[in-house]
Amino acid sequence: MEDYQLLIDLHKGADRQGPGGDAETRMAIDLSMVDRAAPLQIADIGCGTGSSTLLLAQQLNAQITAVDFLQDFLEVLESKADRAGLSGKISTLSGSMDSLPFSEGEFDVIWSEGAIYNIGFEKGVTDWRRYLKVGGILVVSDITWITASRPSELQTYWQGEYPEIDVASAKIGLLEKKGYAPIGYFVLPEYCWLDNYYRPMQNSFKSFLNRNGNSEEAQAIVEAGNREIELYEKYKTHYSYGVYIAKKLD
Ligand code: SAM
Numbered sequence: 001m002e003d004y005q006l007l008i009d010l011h012k013g014a015d016r017q018g019p020g021g022d023a024e025t026r027m028a029i030d031l032s033m034v035d036r037a038a039p040l041q042i043a044d045i046g047c048g049t050g051s052s053t054l055l056l057a058q059q060l061n062a063q064i065t066a067v068d069f070l071q072d073f074l075e076v077l078e079s080k081a082d083r084a085g086l087s088g089k090i091s092t093l094s095g096s097m098d099s100l101p102f103s104e105g106e107f108d109v110i111w112s113e114g115a116i117y118n119i120g121f122e123k124g125v126t127d128w129r130r131y132l133k134v135g136g137i138l139v140v141s142d143i144t145w146i147t148a149s150r151p152s153e154l155q156t157y158w159q160g161e162y163p164e165i166d167v168a169s170a171k172i173g174l175l176e177k178k179g180y181a182p183i184g185y186f187v188l189p190e191y192c193w194l195d196n197y198y199r200p201m202q203n204s205f206k207s208f209l210n211r212n213g214n215s216e217e218a219q220a221i222v223e224a225g226n227r228e229i230e231l232y233e234k235y236k237t238h239y240s241y242g243v244y245i246a247k248k249l250d
Helices: 002-011 022-032 051-059 071-083 121-131 152-161 168-177 190-211 216-235
Strands: 040-045 062-068 090-094 107-112 132-145 180-187 239-248
Touching: 002 071, 002 190, 002 216, 022 051, 022 132, 022 180, 022 239, 040 051, 051 062, 051 071, 051 090, 062 071, 071 090, 107 121, 121 132, 121 168, 132 168, 132 180, 152 216, 168 180, 168 239, 190 216, 190 239
Parallel strands: 040 062, 040 107, 062 090, 107 132
Antiparallel strands: 132 239, 180 239
16 A cells, blocks of 8 residues: 555545535435434445544444545544444445445445545446345435536546546436436535535645655645645536435335
């Protein structure tokens, strides 16, 4: 994991590793209409240090398998779960989201906030479906255009970063095509990006650079972060994370 050391160093002390919020995780739980009293098996894929995992464990009668390919993040999650008295409800799994060791129909809920882009929305929703029970729920957030057209500077940037960025109607259509019934959708508000993710990250840049001897690699990470934030501030009316909630049909 040599290549990831700097990214781990930048992100592991943060509450979350991507845009999101506790109120929005709660809203997704509500829209999923899961039975809060029923015992649920949940996989939280690309969990990072566990912002959603911990809330799901707190809110639901669930056993949660929290998956990430960065062991360092999982260790932070484990100690947070310990401190919150939630470790009995959470087990961690270090592995890649494109080769999960799960069985068919193992889960009532598959949850993934801000992570499916690593393998792409289409591959993720297609591959993960088999691990859900019939009638099981998928909750996934993914970067989404929220206007029908957008400036070319922005289009070019995100097309390069994440070619599967698209409008919600296209992503919902894909869920339908892949055997899900979409049952909910909403857009993350601005504070989920700025207050909950970008500002804390920017505030940590100085100490991150100091810890890493101001190396060229560390500077490049900070520059890329600042560029992403600058574009968000300029064009935030055009995109956000969409949160998609869908039920597995037979
Ligand atoms: N869900 C967390 C949150 O909202 O704070 C983390 C989101 S972060 C943007 C994406 C996460 O996906 C990171 O924790 C990263 O380590 C993880 N990740 C990236 N590629 C992965 C892969 N192939 N398999 C498993 N996890 C992966």
